[in-house]
Amino acid sequence: xxxxxxxxxxxxxxxxxxxxxxxxxxxAKSTITPDSQSNAQNQEVxxxxxxxxxxxxxxxxxxxxxKLLKSKHYEKLVIDDxxxxxxxxxxxxxxxxxxxxFLDKDVATIKFKFLKGxxxxxxxxxxxxxxxxxxxxxRTLTELLAEQLENLDQKINKMRFDGKDSLLxxxxxxxxxxxxxxxxxxxxxxxxxxxxxMQLENKxxxxxxxxxxxxxxxxxxxxxxxxxxxxxxIYLNTFTELYDPHTNYMSPELSENFNISMSLxxxxxxxxxxxxxxxxxxxxxxxxxxxxxxAELKPSDRIVGVAQGKKGExxxxxxxxxxxxxxxxxxxxxTLVRLEVIPAKSADENTRKEVLIVRDEVKLEExxxxxxxxxxxxxxxxxxxxxILDIPTFYIDFEALRVRDPNYKSTTRDAAKLxxxxxxxxxxxxxxxxxxxxxxxxxxxxxxxxxxxxxGPSVQIKSSNGQIHLEQKPYFSPYYDGPIVVLVNRMSAxxxxxxxxxxxxxxxxxxxxxxxxxxxxxxxxxxxxxGRLKITESKFxxxxxxxxxxxxxxxxxxxxxxxxxxxxxxxxSKNAMKWDSIAPAIIGxxxxxxxxxxxxxxxxxxxxxxxxxxxxxxxxxxxxxEKSQDIKTLSLNKELREKERTDDENMRLKLVNDRRIAKKxxxxxxxxxxxxxxxxxxxxxxxxxxxxxxxxxxxxEAANIIxxxxxxxxxxK
Numbered sequence: 001x002x003x004x005x006x007x008x009x010x011x012x013x014x015x016x017x018x019x020x021x022x023x024x025x026x027x028a029k030s031t032i033t034p035d036s037q038s039n040a041q042n043q044e045v046x047x048x049x050x051x052x053x054x055x056x057x058x059x060x061x062x063x064x065x066x067k068l069l070k071s072k073h074y075e076k077l078v079i080d081d082x083x084x085x086x087x088x089x090x091x092x093x094x095x096x097x098x099x100x101x102f103l104d105k106d107v108a109t110i111k112f113k114f115l116k117g118x119x120x121x122x123x124x125x126x127x128x129x130x131x132x133x134x135x136x137x138x139r140t141l142t143e144l145l146a147e148q149l150e151n152l153d154q155k156i157n158k159m160r161f162d163g164k165d166s167l168l169x170x171x172x173x174x175x176x177x178x179x180x181x182x183x184x185x186x187x188x189x190x191x192x193x194x195x196x197x198m199q200l201e202n203k204x205x206x207x208x209x210x211x212x213x214x215x216x217x218x219x220x221x222x223x224x225x226x227x228x229x230x231x232x233x234i235y236l237n238t239f240t241e242l243y244d245p246h247t248n249y250m251s252p253e254l255s256e257n258f259n260i261s262m263s264l265x266x267x268x269x270x271x272x273x274x275x276x277x278x279x280x281x282x283x284x285x286x287x288x289x290x291x292x293x294x295a296e297l298k299p300s301d302r303i304v305g306v307a308q309g310k311k312g313e314x315x316x317x318x319x320x321x322x323x324x325x326x327x328x329x330x331x332x333x334x335t336l337v338r339l340e341v342i343p344a345k346s347a348d349e350n351t352r353k354e355v356l357i358v359r360d361e362v363k364l365e366e367x368x369x370x371x372x373x374x375x376x377x378x379x380x381x382x383x384x385x386x387x388i389l390d391i392p393t394f395y396i397d398f399e400a401l402r403v404r405d406p407n408y409k410s411t412t413r414d415a416a417k418l419x420x421x422x423x424x425x426x427x428x429x430x431x432x433x434x435x436x437x438x439x440x441x442x443x444x445x446x447x448x449x450x451x452x453x454x455x456g457p458s459v460q461i462k463s464s465n466g467q468i469h470l471e472q473k474p475y476f477s478p479y480y481d482g483p484i485v486v487l488v489n490r491m492s493a494x495x496x497x498x499x500x501x502x503x504x505x506x507x508x509x510x511x512x513x514x515x516x517x518x519x520x521x522x523x524x525x526x527x528x529x530x531g532r533l534k535i536t537e538s539k540f541x542x543x544x545x546x547x548x549x550x551x552x553x554x555x556x557x558x559x560x561x562x563x564x565x566x567x568x569x570x571x572x573s574k575n576a577m578k579w580d581s582i583a584p585a586i587i588g589x590x591x592x593x594x595x596x597x598x599x600x601x602x603x604x605x606x607x608x609x610x611x612x613x614x615x616x617x618x619x620x621x622x623x624x625x626e627k628s629q630d631i632k633t634l635s636l637n638k639e640l641r642e643k644e645r646t647d648d649e650n651m652r653l654k655l656v657n658d659r660r661i662a663k664k665x666x667x668x669x670x671x672x673x674x675x676x677x678x679x680x681x682x683x684x685x686x687x688x689x690x691x692x693x694x695x696x697x698x699x700x701e702a703a704n705i706i707x708x709x710x711x712x713x714x715x716x717k
Contacts, residue, residue: 049142049224051135054127058232061530062125065236065249068526072537074464075243075577083242084118091130091238095137097172100186101144102137104176110136122239130235142223144187149216153209156195161638167193168633192636200641201352211316219278219319229253230321244536245573246523251531253323268330269337269357271297278319279304279342284438284491286367289360292436296355296679298344299491300567303329304352305340314340335359344567367393369411371418372692373425376703386703387427389415390692394440394448394495411440412447419451419480429483429706431699432499433692435513439494442522446471449502452509454479457585458502460541461522468541470585483706484509487698488555490563493517494540500553501542507595510602510709511553512702514561518570520549521577536577545584550576556599557606557705559698560619564627598712605708606701614662615697622655 069077077083088111096102102110114121114129121129167189168174177183191212198208229251236249270289273280279302285292306328307314317325329337339355370390375383391411400408422430439445442459449458450473457470486500488511497516503509522538540548550570563569570576610616629648635641649671656674657667668674692699 049135049139052131052138052226052228052231054131054228054232057530058228059125059127061249061528062127062232062236064528065240065533066123066125068533068535069240069243069247072464072524072526072535073243073247074521074536074539076464077243079119079122081119084122085115086242087122087239088115088118090242091133091235093172094234094238095134099171099174099176100183100190101141102176103180103183104178106136106140107176127232127235131231134231134235138223138226142220144183145216145220145223148187148191149213149220152213152216153205155191156205156209156212159192159195161192161196161199161636161641163637165189165192165636166633167636169631189636193634196636196638196641199638200645215316215318218316222319222321222324225321240533241575243575244521244577245575246521246534247536248534249528249531250534268359269297269339270360273303273322273325275322276302280317280320280322280325285436290357296353297339297341297357299563300344302342302344303339304342305338307338307340309336310338312338314338331359333359333361344564367395368409369414369418370692371422372694373422373427374431374694374699374703376700376707378707384428384703384707385426386706387419387422387425387430388433388692388699389418389422389430390433391415391437391448393437394442394444396441396444410447411444412451415448416451423480423482427482429485429703429710430480431485431487431702431706432503433487433699434492434496434500435487435489435698436491437493437496438491438517439496439519442471442495442498445495445498446473449473449499450477451479452481452484452503453506454481456506457543459498460543460545460582460585461538462541462582463538468582483709485702485706485709486511487702488513488516488553490514490517490561490565490568492553493519497548497553498540498542501544501546501548504553504556505543507593510556510595510599510705512557512705513555513559513698514563515554515565515569516548516552517568518548518550518552518576520547520570520579539577541582543585545581547579547581549579551579556595557603559701560616561623562619564623593709593713595709595713598709601712602705602708606705609704610701612662613697613701614659616701617662618655618659621658625651625655 066079092102092107092110093099110133114133118129120126171186177186194212195205195208198211199205203211233249233251240247240249269291270286271291272283272286274283275281282297282299282301282303284299285297291297303325304318305314305316306325308331315328317328320328329339331337336356336358339357341353341355343353369392372388372390374386374388376386377383394411396410397405397408401410419430446458453473455473457472459471461469461471463469484503486503486509488496488500492500492513493516497518497520500511500516504511520540521536522540523534523536526533526535542548552569566572635644653668653671653674656678660667668677
């Protein structure tokens with residue numbers, strides 16, 4: 001996993017928050033100068049920078065953070081020479097993530113100067129080394145960007161793309177350049193690759209020069225705008241990240257944005273973003289939000305351009321700060337934003353798509369539980385009704401609960417009503433669909449578990465002081481005792497994993513799908529004298545004693561995954577806390593069903609039934625192909641690059657057409673026809689977001705597995 005660049009503020013924003021802003025087109029134009037020919041302007045943006053300095057206020061916040069980490073964090077790290085060296089290495093990798101600014105000798109000099117005293121500097125919160133290193137990086141990067149701008153038009157017009165040169169895409173593990181010439185070669189190849197990508201989009205050199213001039217000047221402007229708070233946050237979060245990726249310092253400004261993001265009413269596109277290198281990357285989509293409804297934006301996609309309305313100019317945001325990207329994307333309800341996106345698995349910047357999203361308010365009711373009744377036939381041709389509970393998030397209206405509103409909304413209350421309705425409609429079993437459910441209220445995860453067991457704990461929570469607390473189901477409350485399965489995927493996290501793990505541990509039902517996210521830690525937010533600290537202070541453990549952290553919940557019957565584990569999930573995060581286990585909780589009752597005994601047979605029956613399933617085959621082959629396309633280098637030869645793109649399009653067309661032919665549907669004649677048709681299909685699905693898709697192959701197979709369960713266990717308890 002690549003480290004985030006210095007532009008990252010180590011904080012993920014919910015895009016679109018409830019504030020309204022003036023036209024961001026005006027904002028963009030006021031910060032980017034399009035004139036590519038003005039040497040005077042180039043000189044203006046590269047004038048000497050004033051070093052950024054730290055304050056006593058920041059040092060105090062640093063000391064408070066150290067105290068809290070020592071007393072409250074789940075992991076008890078000791079600041080010693082080993083940790084100090086890890087910190088310095090991480091800091092260098094954080095600000096120069098692609099190893100293209102510092103030379104090898106610069107890194108050696110920095111380590112010689114600061115490593116010996118780094119332990120004491122960390123203990124005493126001496127910020128001088130961090131600010132000194134960052135100022136050196138900022139000055140050098142400013143010089144490099146200015147060099148790129150110098151005679152940019154002549155460089156581009158002289159370029160040829162018929163050689164054997166290639167560009168190493170990810171330099172995070174490469175050596176630092178050993179000379180000025182080696183570093184220049186890296187930057188020259190980056191420029192050449194960017195030009196080639198745009199030429200393959202049929203852009204002329206004049207337009208390319210204009211775009212890249214804007215991009216470099218924009219990056220220079222961001223460097224000029226960096227302030228003490230930015231550097232302090234980067235420096236301190238490099239340290240807190242040694243504990244785990246969810247422990248973060250927030251400056252006062254970012255704390256305010258965090259408050260906005262936690263509102264139940266979010267106005268914008270509804271996506272969680274972060275910075276990764278110079279790109280704005282999608283972490284996940286908010287259930288019920290405009291982006292989730294549109295279904296075209298995916299986790300790990302990179303947003304490289306933003307435009308307002310149908311005709312607004314597409315603003316290149318490569319290298320922008322995350323808070324400035326947020327300000328550009330969010331806006332008033334009902335307004336249109338266009339996003340230029342590089343798909344997650346694409347190494348070539350040329351592979352782009354445009355996503356149109358109408359900003360809206362993410363409402364609680366749009367994240368509510370939905371139900372459906374699915375009819376399937378058994379192997380004798382007899383029809384059976386299977387109920388579906390689609391749960392996009394674990395929600396509760398705390399405000400309505402606080403004022404004792406008897407009709408307050410929550411996941412469990414809504415699920416109980418719909419479950420009762422499904423039973424009355426003749427459901428013989430229930431599928432609980434938690435795919436893409438990123439979690440939410442722990443209370444609701446516990447209470448939802450209570451709808452399906454008679455008594456007992458749902459989860460164990462171990463705090464940093466070693467104490468263990470159990471979340472329990474209230475005794476004697478009613479519950480459903482029919483067959484159930486839980487459908488999960490890689491984006492099922494936190495509260496979803498608690499519920500799925502409890503159902504699995506009680507042998508109450510089967511878990512189907514792919515490995516879950518692996519988020520098994522609990523964070524609290526603590527105010528500081530300056531900003532706030534989000535700190536990991538507890539850890540979730542299943543009834544079995546196993547942690548959900550890092551490993552997630554492993555399904556009993558696996559379905560083809562749609563997310564790459566190397567890109568998505570806790571295990572893809574640097575310094576993620578490890579999996580472990582504690583003593584199991586005392587359940588005090590034999591399992592509901594002896595499901596464990598039957599799992600091998602259930603797996604084999606499902607495998608035979610789905611081995612020729614067109615949808616299962618498509619998802620399996622698509623994932624295999626995308627994993628095979630883990631490209632390390634990009635050719636700078638135009639003919640070869642065009643061939644690679646054509647080969648990729650032909651392979652994707654074949655995968656889709658093989659699926660269509662197997663389903664007796666007409667194949668697409670070419671890639672563009674397929675793209676247009678799929679876009680129409682996505683738009684239709686988005687319009688019916690409030691309905692469960694009844695031809696979903698995973699739901700159909702889950703229903704068949706319920707019938708297999710009934711046949712094998714014969715309702716025995």
